[in-house]
Amino acid sequence: MQHRISRLVLLTVAAAVPLVTAAAPAEAATGYARCPSGYFCVFADANGGGTIAYFHHGSPDLRQQGIDNTVSSVWDRSAGTFALCDRYGYAGNLVDVFSGAKSNLDAGENNRASSVAPNAHGCN
Ligand SMILES: [Ca+2]
Numbered sequence: 001m002q003h004r005i006s007r008l009v010l011l012t013v014a015a016a017v018p019l020v021t022a023a024a025p026a027e028a029a030t031g032y033a034r035c036p037s038g039y040f041c042v043f044a045d046a047n048g049g050g051t052i053a054y055f056h057h058g059s060p061d062l063r064q065q066g067i068d069n070t071v072s073s074v075w076d077r078s079a080g081t082f083a084l085c086d087r088y089g090y091a092g093n094l095v096d097v098f099s100g101a102k103s104n105l106d107a108g109e110n111n112r113a114s115s116v117a118p119n120a121h122g123c124n
Pocket of ligand 1: 112
């Protein structure tokens, strides 16, 4: 009986995680291949490496996804354009990322994004 209760608690915790975070790490695939179709994906390392976060509607604060000031590559698998912003709350334009774009960030944009806006020129 003791064992059964412990397992129930673990299942509850695991189920709650996706509700707290807007993005979750994928462990099976590697690199860019982890980016789900239809999402805008950002990666902490070049060439789709490292921590991944992916969005339908962006994020006002990339600390929530554990990828603040570390984004080094992107893949926009959505139909729309997203903008990387230097500061929280969609402030400080860095670069627009268009549908289908898949690349490393330029040196001036690397490791700076702190929020992701869900449209072109979306950063204030
Ligand atoms: Ca920043």
